[in-house]
Amino acid sequence: MNARIAVPLPKAYRLLNHGPTVLVSSAHAGRRNVMAAAWNMALDFDPPKVAVVIDKATLTRELVEASGEFVLNVPSRQQAALTLAVGSESGRECAPAEDKLAKVGAGATAASVVGAPLIDGCLAWLECRVIAEPHIQQTYDLFLAEVVAAWADPAVFSNGRWHFPDQQQRSIHYLSGGTFFATGDAFEVRQP
Amino acid sequence: MNARIAVPLPKAYRLLNHGPTVLVSSAHAGRRNVMAAAWNMALDFDPPKVAVVIDKATLTRELVEASGEFVLNVPSRQQAALTLAVGSESGRECAPAEDKLAKVGAGATAASVVGAPLIDGCLAWLECRVIAEPHIQQTYDLFLAEVVAAWADPAVFSNGRWHFPDQQQRSIHYLSGGTFFATGDAFEVRQP
Numbered sequence A, B: 001m002n003a004r005i006a007v008p009l010p011k012a013y014r015l016l017n018h019g020p021t022v023l024v025s026s027a028h029a030g031r032r033n034v035m036a037a038a039w040n041m042a043l044d045f046d047p048p049k050v051a052v053v054i055d056k057a058t059l060t061r062e063l064v065e066a067s068g069e070f071v072l073n074v075p076s077r078q079q080a081a082l083t084l085a086v087g088s089e090s091g092r093e094c095a096p097a098e099d100k101l102a103k104v105g106a107g108a109t110a111a112s113v114v115g116a117p118l119i120d121g122c123l124a125w126l127e128c129r130v131i132a133e134p135h136i137q138q139t140y141d142l143f144l145a146e147v148v149a150a151w152a153d154p155a156v157f158s159n160g161r162w163h164f165p166d167q168q169q170r171s172i173h174y175l176s177g178g179t180f181f182a183t184g185d186a187f188e189v190r191q192p
Helices: A009-015 A059-067 A077-088 A100-103 A134-140 B009-015 B060-065 B077-086 B102-103 B134-140
Strands: A024-027 A031-037 A040-045 A050-053 A068-073 A124-131 A142-154 A171-174 A179-188 B024-028 B031-037 B038-045 B046-052 B071-074 B124-131 B142-152 B172-176 B179-188
Touching: A009 A050, A009 A124, A009 A142, A031 A059, A031 A077, A031 A100, A040 B046, A050 A068, A050 A124, A050 B038, A050 B077, A059 A068, A077 A124, A077 A171, A077 A179, A100 A142, A100 B038, A134 A142, A142 A171, A179 B031, B009 B038, B009 B046, B009 B142, B031 B038, B031 B102, B031 B179, B046 B071, B046 B124, B060 B071, B077 B172, B077 B179, B102 B124, B134 B142
Parallel strands: none
Antiparallel strands: A024 A031, A024 A068, A040 A050, A050 A142, A068 A124, A124 A142, A171 A179, A179 B179, B024 B031, B024 B071, B038 B046, B046 B142, B071 B124, B124 B142, B172 B179
16 A cells, blocks of 8 residues: 545545546445446535446446445556456456456555545545435436545645656546546646 | 537547546527536447536526537647636626627537537537436536537547647646646557
8 A cells, every 4th residue: 555645525526626537446245346437527525526437237336336335546557457457347257256356456455434445556545425316326327426535645646736746656547448548747827 | 610520429428538627618598608617527328428517606507407408618728728717707797798708719610409609629529418307407516418419620539539639739637726737648558
């Protein structure tokens, strides 16, 4: 597990505001899983809320519905192959003795509030509790959740700001077919 | 208006998959408006759907609720100042004779299916029809919509792929306080 510092909840939206692809980790009754999700966004500032699409076919869906919890982990460019791998195979196909985290070699650390694990080596983590909205969960595979704790690696995020130190330690944005964009240059525009 | 080509609807999600900040344009009964929205995401592949947060305080909200339509425009880095400007002031404060588009100098072209305009100089455009979900609109300011037509500038997107030619002609990702990230390098990871 890398270093992490608490992110004040009213600043948690900044971990997702630039649209990175995330890993959704989950756990219930002794089982755990992780999948990739490009379709995620912030939904509110304070208390912070998020939205994420979790397909009915996934094991993640089953664990999230059963536990009412998940973690959004923001992976780094160094974890792009891991991100593609956990987005490409289903936790349902893993042997009981070797879950998907073990299969892809993802380390995990206990979260502070929720039962879902924090994936080691990520840049930031948002611990989330599902806001029950059965109609949109069922109709659109869309899950809304409140962020109940947030963390970041201080090497890349502190004082409410991302500051990527190099080309590898930065967030990623999935396109399709194994292609990602890295988060690029930061630049500032003057308020009008 | 720059050149544009139709994007086949099943590929439209790729215009948003990497999490760019968009401009939401709208029109109703002779009024039109545009605002910025970092909180947007794809929601489905085919038919393509999107989700976007539109605050109750905005004129956009009124026009979108009245018309049931909007356009998500993907602005370029060259339009970052415009993006910040339309995200910082409200269309409600504009004089009737000079709407927000005119005030910030944004050109606009008629869309093909919806009444909301396409903002000139953007990289891509998704024409959207709201899927009525009054409960989540009211409770979370969350709008779901079906994409009914999609367009891209062929200089940056063709054959279902983004290919940014330079540092300016690329999408942007808003963080906060006037800071953006440009979309960075594309890189490929092998399927596991």
